[in-house]
Amino acid sequence: MDIATNNTIATLLHKLCEGLSSEPDSAYELALSYLTSTSEKSRSSQDERLLCQKIHSKLASVSAKDADKFNESYVKLKNSFVLKQRVAVLSLLLALSDTPQQTESTHQLFPLPNLPTVNSGLGVSASSSSKSTMGSMSWGSHAPKPQGSNQSLPSNSSNMIVAVQSNDRSTERACVRDAVLAAAGVKSRVPVAWPRPAQALYARIAHLGFLHDRLKEFIDPASGLMPQGLMGEGLVSSIRDELTEYYRSIALLQSQVCEGDGGGGTLRRVCVWAQEPLHRLTWLAYIAHTAHHKKGGELASCVHRFVRHGDDRVCSLARRLLTALTYPLLLMLTRWLLHGEIDDPFNEFFIESRSGVPIDRMWHDKYRVREWMVPSFMSRELASQILATGKSVVFMREACADEQAPADLTHQRHLHDLLQPQATPGGGERPDERVVSWWETDGLREGVSLAHGVASARLLGALCSHHHLLDHLAAHRRYLLLAQGDFVHHLMTLLQEELNKPATSLYVHNLTCTLEAAVRATNAQFEPPHVLARLHVNLYPNCDGREDSGWDVFALQYRVDGPLGTLFPATCAARYRALFTQLWRVKRIEHALHHAWRDYAILQKRLKHMPEVWGLMRRVSCLRAEALRLCGALQEASCEGAETAWAELLAAASERRHLDTLLALHHRALDRHSIHAMIHHTTQELQSYLGNVLNEILALRSFETTLHTGISAELERRDQLRELKAERISRGEYAFTSADEALDKEKRKIFQQFLANRKADLNVWARSYRGHVTTLILKLALHTEVSLQTLAFRLDYSDFYKRGDAKLHEPLTYQHKRLSEIGLHAARNKLIDHSRKK
Amino acid sequence: MMTSEKNAQISQARETFQILYQISQLLSTGLDTETLTICIRLCELGVDPEVLAHVIKEIRKMGEATVHDKPANLQV
Numbered sequence: 001m002d003i004a005t006n007n008t009i010a011t012l013l014h015k016l017c018e019g020l021s022s023e024p025d026s027a028y029e030l031a032l033s034y035l036t037s038t039s040e041k042s043r044s045s046q047d048e049r050l051l052c053q054k055i056h057s058k059l060a061s062v063s064a065k066d067a068d069k070f071n072e073s074y075v076k077l078k079n080s081f082v083l084k085q086r087v088a089v090l091s092l093l094l095a096l097s098d099t100p101q102q103t104e105s106t107h108q109l110f111p112l113p114n115l116p117t118v119n120s121g122l123g124v125s126a127s128s129s130s131k132s133t134m135g136s137m138s139w140g141s142h143a144p145k146p147q148g149s150n151q152s153l154p155s156n157s158s159n160m161i162v163a164v165q166s167n168d169r170s171t172e173r174a175c176v177r178d179a180v181l182a183a184a185g186v187k188s189r190v191p192v193a194w195p196r197p198a199q200a201l202y203a204r205i206a207h208l209g210f211l212h213d214r215l216k217e218f219i220d221p222a223s224g225l226m227p228q229g230l231m232g233e234g235l236v237s238s239i240r241d242e243l244t245e246y247y248r249s250i251a252l253l254q255s256q257v258c259e260g261d262g263g264g265g266t267l268r269r270v271c272v273w274a275q276e277p278l279h280r281l282t283w284l285a286y287i288a289h290t291a292h293h294k295k296g297g298e299l300a301s302c303v304h305r306f307v308r309h310g311d312d313r314v315c316s317l318a319r320r321l322l323t324a325l326t327y328p329l330l331l332m333l334t335r336w337l338l339h340g341e342i343d344d345p346f347n348e349f350f351i352e353s354r355s356g357v358p359i360d361r362m363w364h365d366k367y368r369v370r371e372w373m374v375p376s377f378m379s380r381e382l383a384s385q386i387l388a389t390g391k392s393v394v395f396m397r398e399a400c401a402d403e404q405a406p407a408d409l410t411h412q413r414h415l416h417d418l419l420q421p422q423a424t425p426g427g428g429e430r431p432d433e434r435v436v437s438w439w440e441t442d443g444l445r446e447g448v449s450l451a452h453g454v455a456s457a458r459l460l461g462a463l464c465s466h467h468h469l470l471d472h473l474a475a476h477r478r479y480l481l482l483a484q485g486d487f488v489h490h491l492m493t494l495l496q497e498e499l500n501k502p503a504t505s506l507y508v509h510n511l512t513c514t515l516e517a518a519v520r521a522t523n524a525q526f527e528p529p530h531v532l533a534r535l536h537v538n539l540y541p542n543c544d545g546r547e548d549s550g551w552d553v554f555a556l557q558y559r560v561d562g563p564l565g566t567l568f569p570a571t572c573a574a575r576y577r578a579l580f581t582q583l584w585r586v587k588r589i590e591h592a593l594h595h596a597w598r599d600y601a602i603l604q605k606r607l608k609h610m611p612e613v614w615g616l617m618r619r620v621s622c623l624r625a626e627a628l629r630l631c632g633a634l635q636e637a638s639c640e641g642a643e644t645a646w647a648e649l650l651a652a653a654s655e656r657r658h659l660d661t662l663l664a665l666h667h668r669a670l671d672r673h674s675i676h677a678m679i680h681h682t683t684q685e686l687q688s689y690l691g692n693v694l695n696e697i698l699a700l701r702s703f704e705t706t707l708h709t710g711i712s713a714e715l716e717r718r719d720q721l722r723e724l725k726a727e728r729i730s731r732g733e734y735a736f737t738s739a740d741e742a743l744d745k746e747k748r749k750i751f752q753q754f755l756a757n758r759k760a761d762l763n764v765w766a767r768s769y770r771g772h773v774t775t776l777i778l779k780l781a782l783h784t785e786v787s788l789q790t791l792a793f794r795l796d797y798s799d800f801y802k803r804g805d806a807k808l809h810e811p812l813t814y815q816h817k818r819l820s821e822i823g824l825h826a827a828r829n830k831l832i833d834h835s836r837k838k
Numbered sequence: 839m840m841t842s843e844k845n846a847q848i849s850q851a852r853e854t855f856q857i858l859y860q861i862s863q864l865l866s867t868g869l870d871t872e873t874l875t876i877c878i879r880l881c882e883l884g885v886d887p888e889v890l891a892h893v894i895k896e897i898r899k900m901g902e903a904t905v906h907d908k909p910a911n912l913q914v
Contacts, residue, residue, distance in 0.1 A: 005883055005884070008879075008883060009880060009883050009885060012876050012879055012880050012883075013880070015876055016873060016876045016877070016880070016894075017897065019870075019872055019873050019876070020873065020894065020897045020898065020901070021897045021900060021901050022901060023900075026900070027897045027900060030893070030896055030897065030900070031893045031896075031897065034889055034892060034893045034896070035885065035886075035889060035890075035893065055861075055865065058865070059864060059865070066864050069860070069864060070861060070864055073857045073860050073861050073864075074861075076853075076857050077854065077857050077858070077861075080850055080853065080854045080857075081850075082847070082850050082851045082854045083854050083858075083878075083882075084882060085881045085882050085884070085887075088881040088885075088886075088887040089858060089877070089878055089881045089887065090861070091887045091888065091891075092877060092881055092887035092888075092890055092891050093858075093861055093862050093865050093867055094865065095887065095888055095891030095892075096862075096865070096867035096868070096869065096891050096894060096895070097865035097866065097867055
């Protein structure tokens, strides 16, 4: 080194020290001492390729992008001739590099075996070619791969001698070039002149070309194999990315193997290199094959199956594909959960919106889950929860006309967090850790349940506060299920005469007036106006042309509209009507019996001088009491049976549970009511028996009316006779002529006959009534519903009917139950024994 | 003729420097443009890069040590 150079170095060093350190002098001294102490040594000239390899692997361990950038920069650098000491600068940069360097051997993704090139004849030393940059061609290295020994060939295999002979070096190079081209999908044919091992190797590499062509075909829109829809496009684009990576690695391979001296580029090396891409392309092609003609969630499920593959490489490949292709799904999902909108031009989303559904059926019919589109990483429950959440949001907006966004945005943030990892794949800090995708985290479930909770609480809040849900529920129960006793009784009293007329002569407006009068007179007047405004009278004439009385067609109606129409749709109204009809009927019969008792009590006082009717009257009275008790028990049962279900419903409503839960509970409450009113589909048999009993009771009422009329007429006659006698005596005439006496006798005889007939009627009636009641009790006791069994017990708690009928002895007794259980048990044991013997 | 050739050379040199600076950033060497320029020139003059790297690291360590020492001195 001459002095001028030394001086320049010194000034530069000084500058450097000034730039770096606060104490430039001491730093300068230090630097000088280092430089002088080592400048004597001969520098070990570094191999450029090795250096590049090191830098590349170092960068690749952090991020594949950086490595690629470095490759580009390096190529440019190589082309510029300004820099003379390229190697020196690069090694300086490497040495100064911040990240701790790992041992180089573990970082070579495709470490090439230390093959001595057999007499290359070009003077390239074995040591320089042994570490060629081929190892840097990590294909698709952006997924951090496990660094295991499985990827490096055992070193003793390196002694294999390549079949290609040294003297046909050029042939081998041609082979290699052909093979690389074949791997890129260029169609070519193996020359027959090649040795067999070379042909075998070539065939193996050329398989890459075949796989490549399959994939190319798959992503080609013209081929028709491409999956449809956005998610399909996601899959195609991610396959395209994989292919691009593949092309890049092919290009690098080509540049290093086929150009220049060819380094260690033998066919066998290319074959070793081809292992990894071969594996990857094979699986890609397989996944693509199974994804043919699928779309949406189906496609996702199909790819998701590969995620569970035991091979780590396949698994990570499938995860990458799945994450790419489910991104549109995630977007749709977030949009649906937050805004209730479906933007699904290709029908890929697992929630379907049906057009032409009226607003009152929106909750039930508008949206539904497409079962086959639910991706396999999502449970059915989750899917239905997602459906419910979006539905609530839509419902809030459409039916409740509530545009105001909720103030609590935590769930929104949570859902947006799900979108985040998509934006920054890799995670930067922990490159070794797998990126956890949205579809496999609990974050999704949490986000959905948060959103679900918020949406349902908001919906129920709106329904309860603005739409008086609880008031309407209570009103249904009070007026349609006759829980408001004073009102019902008063209404019935007022309506009695009107409803006894035939149905054709009834008019709704008259009845409405009566209803209003009943409301004014009872506690119903304290109901809020939005409840009273909905209470109406309606007549439901039968279509079969029967001569109906007003009782048969009259019904109360509670009209709900708006958003609440969802909770009380038309089907629900029909059930309420059926319940009302049945309950009203029992109530009316009870009312009639009470009326009969009143008539009886009035009549009773005038019967002092008519001892011949006492027995009959007493009998009728007893039977009436029996029937009354039956009616009472029936009503009590039908109210009490549904009590718990109603309590649950109200509790759920006040807890702001989800609307679907409320609907289910409401249904359950109605079911309980129906069962106890015996109009449920499981109690059809009972319904007919109950109908018989009720008809009999009505017959008793009309019987009593006839009897009372007859007795009153007779009493009238006798009173008149007495008055006539008194008048005649006052006039001084004979009070009673023989003609009169004969007439009186005749009349009494007729009356006696009348009483005898009635007595016979009553006997017939009593027999048939008891028979019907017995059957009803028997059927009730045999019913599977426990509360109906208890009703049977309640109807006959004093064993009155049981004593009268032997049929009832069996099912009502403890022994019967026990016996039947024992019988079941014995049968089961027998069956078990039988199977054991076999 | 000469000037245009020179211009071309300068622009090429600048380009090369940009590339090197990019690589330096990628490797996060922590060198600013000025220091990098000096280092490249030193290397061009034949200074052993590894020794140079060692020197730079040492100087940096020294700077860190003084920074760390200062609060300790204040406490005493």
